[in-house]
Amino acid sequence: MHPQPVIRPAGSRRRAALLIGAAVVVAILAAGGYALWYLFLQPPGPAPVGDATLPPVATAAGASSQPLASGQISGTWNVDTSIGSFADFTSSFVGYRVQEQLASIGANTAVGRTPNVSGSLTIDG
Secondary structure, eight states, X not given: OOOOOOOOOHHHHHHHHHHHHHHHHHHHHHHHHHHHIIIIISOOOSOOOSGGGSOOOOOOTXXXXXXXXXXXXXXXXXXXXXXXXXXXXXXXXXXXXXXXXXXXXXXXXEEEEESOOOOEEXXXX
16 A cells, blocks of 8 residues: 655645745845944944043143142052043043954954942052
8 A cells, every 4th residue: 555645736846946946035135234233323332532532631620730738649559430421421431442453343443331430549758
């Protein structure tokens, strides 16, 4: 006894091929759309950390232009995180910029910045 062969209409193979082809086209369009977004429409990173972007420092009224006498700056100086705003880049922050080479993407600049700064500096003399 031989099993009965399954007879399928000729249109079902064609329909399956069309569905697979349509799925491949949709996948290619989705990948292309993501690639375009990633390369051209991605939001920019944080502002540069260079000195050229810093606002000029104004001297306070009545400030002396005389150099400080020796010993006047001695002591421990702490980072004051209550001054300024991280949103408009007037507060203390730390940042980094790294040139990286990614295997599947290529050259990229990784940028990071945080307002979570703490520290002190002790000057003696």
